[in-house]
Every structure is written in C-alpha cells, then in structure tokens.
Amino acid sequence: MRHKPLLLVLAMTLSGCNLIPEYQQPDAPIPQAFPRGAAYEAPMAGNAAQIDWQAFFKDPALHRLVDLALENNRDLRKAALNVAAYRAQYRIQGSALVPQLAVDGSGGRSRTPADLSSTGQQVTSADNSLQVGLTSYELDVWGRIRSLDRNALETYLASEEAQRSMRIGLVADVAVAYLTWQTDRQLLAVTRSTLENYRHNLELIQASSEAGTASDLDxxxxxxxxxxxxxxxxxxxxQEAQDVNALRLLLGTTIPSDLPESNLEGQLMTEIPAGLPANLLQQRPDIRAAEHQLLAANANIGAARAAFFPSITLTASAGTASSQLSGLFSGGSETWSFIPQIHLPIFTGGRLKASLDYAKIQKDIGVANYEQTIQVSFREVSDGLAAMGTWGEQLKSQQDLVRATDEYTEMALQRYEEGVDNYMTLLDAQRQLLSARQQLLSGHLAKLTAQIQLYKALGGGWTITKT
Incomplete structure (x- = not known):
C-alpha cells in the first residue's frame, strides 16, 4: 500500500518522446496576387478583413430568407451534429491520457457438498470484497496516445470548418435561388405582356387581311x-414553380407569403473592392479544413512510429476483502495488486512498417489535397473578379441594345403601317425586342450570381480598410 501513491504519480507524470514529425505548412502553389488585365478592375490599396453576410446582403427579403435557412436547413443541421460527434470522439480519445479509476464491489456465498469437500463435511463459504483501482493504463512513453489525441483534435477542428463552409454555401445558395426565382417571375411577366401584344397585332392583321390590305402570309x-x-x-x-420548390428545400420550411419586394436592379449587395490580396484565401473554411486534415495525418505518423517501440501497461488495485461484510473494514483485511506489463513487438510480418508507410502516404495525399484546394480557391476568386470586372459594361451595352431595338420596332411598325416595308421586317424587330429584354434580365441575374459566388469564394466576405 505504501508504494501505491508513488506508482500512481509515476503513471500520471511519466511522459516520453513525441514522434510526430515537425509540421511545415506547404507553400501555397499560387501567385502572390490575383490576376490583372482587361477583365479586372483597377486595384484598390487597403487591408482586407472578413465581413459577415448580414453586412454583405442589403435586401430585407434576403435577410429573412437566410435566417430561415440557417435555422431550418437539414443539411446544416446534420453538419452541426457531425461536429458534435467529432467533439465527442475527441473527448473519448483524450480520456486515454489519464488513468481510469473504478470502484468494484462483490459479494457471494457458496456451498460445497460433503462428498466433494476435502474435510468430508459440507462447507458453506462467503467472499466479500471492495476494490479501487486502474485497469490496463498505457504509459504514453513514446507519445502514441498523444498522437492519436492530436489526430482526433484536428479531425474535430476540420469538421468545424466544414460546417462553416456549408453555412457559407447555404447563404450563397439561398441568395442565388431567391434571385433566380425573382428573375424568372420577371421573365414570365415580360413574356406574358409580349404575348398579349402579339395577340393584339394578330387580331389587327387578321382584320386587315379580311379587308384586303394584308396578305395571308402576314x-x-x-x-x-x-x-x-x-x-x-x-x-x-x-421554371418559376421549380424555383419555388428549390428555394423551399433550401429553407427547410415554407416561404413567407409577406416577403418585401426586391428591386433586382437596385443595390442588393455590398460592392466588391478590386485588388484583393491573394492571402485573403486563408480565411476560406475549406482551406482551413484541408490543413486540419493534413495535421491529423501528420499526427498519425507519430502514432505509427510509436507502435515500433515497447508499450507499458499498468493494472493495479487496492481494497479490502473478508468472508463477512462486517469484516471488510477490520484490521488486516487490506488487499492490493500491481501488475505491470510490457509488450515488445519482434515480428509482425511487416504490419508495422506497412502502417507507417500508409500514414506517410496519407500525409502526402493531405498535402496534395491542401495544395489543390488552394489552387481551386484561387481560380474561383479569379473567375469571380473577372466576372465583376466585365458584367457592368456588358449590362450597359445590353440596356443600350434594348433601347435601340425598341426604337427599331417602333420604326418598323410605322413603316409597315405606311406600306413602306413588309411584315417580315416588323416580325424580325419584335422577335429581337423580346429576346433583348429577356437577355437583359438574365444578365442582371448573372451579375448578381457572380457577386454572390465571389462572396462565397472569398470565404464569407471581405472588407477593405484604406491605407
């Protein structure tokens, strides 16, 4: 008994080597700055920082819909539960770093018949015990358990970043789905209005045909x-009905019937500054998650290395035992046991070496995944910046086209009524006008979508402080 405190102190404090390789963050395989050229706006000096979605989106309807999605979306709810599950696994793994103490009590009585008893008489015996001890506690001499604990921690942190990435993606998806719905509603309204105009013209031409002033061809x-x-x-x-269905699925609930009207040509979102630094990508949760997965793989190498060395396991208990319950705490009833075990791998058929090779390969895969994630992120932001640098002028040209086509249609109608041109000229003008209006609405949606996707590509927003 007198040696038990010393042994427990030794078990709690004995720590040895850490065989996890020193982590070196891989160099980002991308340029130091985003591209510049005719497709990009002039750079803007300043320091970049994160901006949340409430500040990015200015439209009240979008605010309301995003709030509903963040509260009710099932995919986001599953992501949150996954984070909780990985947190629990990390706590489970961390518990292996400390001895597990338990109290065990037992009591029993047994009867031995006379013909089986060594004394030739029946024997009734009793056995009662109360023990406190630890069972199979592995001393982490080589850092194997700490390596596994680090792996569990990094996996848990990666799941948190994955949840954040899903949250940002959900915000962007809701915004795109809502704006697509509103655009298709406008496209439907424009096409319906044009259809009524076409029907009116058809009635006029039919009347003119009956009067002999228009041909059957017209x-x-x-x-x-x-x-x-x-x-x-x-x-x-x-398409409008399908847009509603898609938005309802993202929200995880019904669409409010009292949503405020949105002006798709208004300032729905914060303007994107030009000249963003490439290091702004480091706030993207998918890049952070990839690095946490890389760190987890790096920790697994330490665990695989430690498996080559001896492992020491302690089992110990102390308590009291007596044939009578009343004697459990009497003098002389103390019991104790201490059973250290050492396991030294000698021949494993190459299993340990293969496990180490596998851990190293997994780390190499993690490096490649981390680098690819950065490259994909750089491409997505570059594409978004190119879109924002060109859509403004393209929409202006489309607006000019609608205006010119409208004037052309009016002139074609006037010349047809005056008998100068045939109906083919007016027909072509009317077709071009409807197409130009539809393309203008689709262009507005494409610009807004590009702005939202850039918000997503930047990891949830940005802000620029001028220097």
Missing part, C-alpha cells in the same frame, strides 16, 4: 410570334 407570320411566345410562357411558368 397573318401566318404574326401567328408564329404568338405560338412562340405561348411556348415561352409555359416554360417560364414551369
């Missing part, structure tokens, strides 16, 4: 516009 050409627009109305009706 009537058939006018009808082609009506039939084409009818088909587009049905297509946009179907």
């Amino acid at each position: 009537v058939r050409q006018a009808r082609t516009l009506v039939d084409s627009a009818r088909g587009q109305v049905q297509a946009y009706t179907r």
Whole structure:
C-alpha cells in the first residue's frame, strides 16, 4: 500500500518522446496576387478583413430568407451534429491520457457438498470484497496516445470548418435561388405582356387581311410570334414553380407569403473592392479544413512510429476483502495488486512498417489535397473578379441594345403601317425586342450570381480598410 501513491504519480507524470514529425505548412502553389488585365478592375490599396453576410446582403427579403435557412436547413443541421460527434470522439480519445479509476464491489456465498469437500463435511463459504483501482493504463512513453489525441483534435477542428463552409454555401445558395426565382417571375411577366401584344397585332392583321390590305402570309407570320411566345410562357411558368420548390428545400420550411419586394436592379449587395490580396484565401473554411486534415495525418505518423517501440501497461488495485461484510473494514483485511506489463513487438510480418508507410502516404495525399484546394480557391476568386470586372459594361451595352431595338420596332411598325416595308421586317424587330429584354434580365441575374459566388469564394466576405 505504501508504494501505491508513488506508482500512481509515476503513471500520471511519466511522459516520453513525441514522434510526430515537425509540421511545415506547404507553400501555397499560387501567385502572390490575383490576376490583372482587361477583365479586372483597377486595384484598390487597403487591408482586407472578413465581413459577415448580414453586412454583405442589403435586401430585407434576403435577410429573412437566410435566417430561415440557417435555422431550418437539414443539411446544416446534420453538419452541426457531425461536429458534435467529432467533439465527442475527441473527448473519448483524450480520456486515454489519464488513468481510469473504478470502484468494484462483490459479494457471494457458496456451498460445497460433503462428498466433494476435502474435510468430508459440507462447507458453506462467503467472499466479500471492495476494490479501487486502474485497469490496463498505457504509459504514453513514446507519445502514441498523444498522437492519436492530436489526430482526433484536428479531425474535430476540420469538421468545424466544414460546417462553416456549408453555412457559407447555404447563404450563397439561398441568395442565388431567391434571385433566380425573382428573375424568372420577371421573365414570365415580360413574356406574358409580349404575348398579349402579339395577340393584339394578330387580331389587327387578321382584320386587315379580311379587308384586303394584308396578305395571308402576314397573318401566318404574326401567328408564329404568338405560338412562340405561348411556348415561352409555359416554360417560364414551369421554371418559376421549380424555383419555388428549390428555394423551399433550401429553407427547410415554407416561404413567407409577406416577403418585401426586391428591386433586382437596385443595390442588393455590398460592392466588391478590386485588388484583393491573394492571402485573403486563408480565411476560406475549406482551406482551413484541408490543413486540419493534413495535421491529423501528420499526427498519425507519430502514432505509427510509436507502435515500433515497447508499450507499458499498468493494472493495479487496492481494497479490502473478508468472508463477512462486517469484516471488510477490520484490521488486516487490506488487499492490493500491481501488475505491470510490457509488450515488445519482434515480428509482425511487416504490419508495422506497412502502417507507417500508409500514414506517410496519407500525409502526402493531405498535402496534395491542401495544395489543390488552394489552387481551386484561387481560380474561383479569379473567375469571380473577372466576372465583376466585365458584367457592368456588358449590362450597359445590353440596356443600350434594348433601347435601340425598341426604337427599331417602333420604326418598323410605322413603316409597315405606311406600306413602306413588309411584315417580315416588323416580325424580325419584335422577335429581337423580346429576346433583348429577356437577355437583359438574365444578365442582371448573372451579375448578381457572380457577386454572390465571389462572396462565397472569398470565404464569407471581405472588407477593405484604406491605407
């Protein structure tokens, strides 16, 4: 008994080597700055930092929808549960670093018949015990358990970053789904209005044909516009319904019926500054998650190395035992046991070497995954910056095209009514006008989507402090 405290202190404090390789963060295989050129805006001096989605999105309807999605989306809920599960696994693994103490009590009575008893008489015996001890506690001399604990920690941290990445992606997906829905509603409204105009023109031309001032060819050409627009109305009706279904799934609940109106041509989001530094990518959660996975793989190498060395396991207990319950705490009833064990691997058929090789290969895979994640991130941000540098001017040209096509249509109608041109010229002008209006609405959506995707690519936003 007098040696037990010393042994427990030794078990708690004995620590040896740490065989985890020294971690060196891989160099980012990308340029120091994002591309510059005709597709990109002029750089803006300043320091970059993160901005949350509430500050990025300015539209009240988007705020309300994103709040609903963050509260009800099932994928995000599963991600949060995965984080909790990995946290629990980390706690389980960490518990192996300290001795596990337990109290065991037992009591029993047994009867031996006379013909089986060594005395020739029946014997009734009792056995009662109360023990406190530790069972199979491995001394972490070579750092194997600490390596596994580090692996569990890094895996848990990677799951947290994965959850954050999913949260950012969900915010972006809700915004894109809502703006797509609103755009398709406008496209449906424009096409319906144009269809009514086409039907009105068809009625006028039919009347002119009956009066002998228009040909049957003109009537058939006018009808082609009506039939084409009818088909587009049905297509946009179907698309709008599917947009609602997609948005409802992202929200995880019903879409509020009292959403405020959104002006798609207004300032729905914070403007993106030009000249962002490439190191801003380090705030992306997928890059952080990839590095945590790399650190976890690095820790596994330490555990695989430690497996080559002897392992020491301690089993100890102390307590009291007596044939009578009343004698458990009487003098002379003390019991104790101390059973150290050492395991030295001699021949394992190459298993330990293969395990170490596997751990090293997994680390190499982690390095490649980390570097690829950075490269993909750089490409996504570069594409987003190129989109934002060009969409503004493209939309201006599209607006000019709509204006010019509208004037062209009015002139074609006037010349047709005056008999200067045939109906083919007016037909072509009306088709071009509808197409130009539809392309303008689609262009606005593409610009907004590019801005949202850039927000996502930058890891959840940014801000620039001028220097």
